[in-house]
Amino acid sequence: MFFTSWFLAVLAVVLAWPVPLLLSRARWTSRSPFSAMVLWQSIALAGGLSMIGAMLVFGLVPLGDNLLSGMRALLGIVLGSGFGPKPDPLGRLGFWNAFALSAAALLLAHLLFTLLLTFLRIRTQQNRHRQLLALLGSPAAGRPGTVVINHEAPVAYCLPGGARSITVLSDGLMNLLAPDELRAVLIHENTHLVQRHHLLLWAFAAWRSALPWLPTSRLAQRAVNSLIEMLADDEALKTVDRATLVSAIALVASGPAQLPASELVDAGRQQIDTPQTTSARLGRLLTPVPALARNSRALILAGSAALLALPTALLIVPGLLGG
């Protein structure tokens, strides 16, 4: 028990700082955005699990030989029922054990509540946005689920929401792009919706606002933002050629700058968090690197699974074996 908790603590620290730092600097991620995305999720989940698990197991040391028997004993104490160790069960919990248990419970509650609050906040904003779109946008001819808004800045985005998902294009964009380039943009946006990228954005946004001081949450959010764009680009490249996609990106990206008096330019500039997204995307489109070999991808996916399995096994298996 005691060593398990220390091992989990070390794992939590490693996953909170050095591992995400290395991964965020790795170059292979743009060669297999999907594997990288799986790995980031695994790091976040395993990191959270080992953080909570380390404190939980440490807190339960005096109560049992493993997590399950410890939890049973703790439940007995909390509920005051007969099957807990007696007499004076609370006395067996030292101050630090009780502290660790409370911290584990608080962290778990904090993470779950942040997830829920982020979800509610995002949904409110999306509903408000959808409401305005219903009044301001006109349905694009021949494109279901696509709406055009009357604005000169070239803008394309999608508003996720299950069956009510909408892709939004501006007049400025329609005027700027050739049909092929427009098709690239539409496939790109549609990929975000089909692959449910908003769920990833939601989870990592919540992770970030729950633990903003943790390097991993910031690095992970940034990486995920960038990786979903690469995934969507790759999907578009199956239909349109590279030059078309690059010129669509270039035209849209240099579009707002062509409206010097617009307040939108200032609004866009203030953004701090996604400076590398466009250049990373363009870099891999302009100087294509071959996709990662199948073996390497399999290795990364297996590694991700193992990473998640490790803290899970440490927490559960001793209890199952010990009975």
Added chain:
Amino acid sequence: MATLGELERAVMDLLWEHPEAISANTLRDFLTQRPSNTAGGGSDSKELAVTTVLTVLSRLEKKGLVQRERDIRPHRYRAVTSRAEHTAELMLEVLGSAPDREAVLARFIGTVSDGEAATLRKLLSHG
């Protein structure tokens, strides 16, 4: 019968066209005169009741899009902000600086730095 959403849209279009406050009756008349450009429109709109228009208006009022002037009867309604301002508000939300915006919607292009913009322009002129 046109859906509430379509009616809301038609009412907002009228209020945006008429910056002066107008009553529900006038709105109803406008709505029945105007050849409906929505899919389910046509002759249905002739049967539009003033109460329906009032329902739509109160929904829009609740959403903060419409303002009611109560000093004279019948009450008159006006759009809170112009269509262009609403569009600008929408665009600001899309292009704006909120750090969590990415979770709300996914844009084709994020913000580009000055250096990137220069590279992109060079790319375009060569292409």
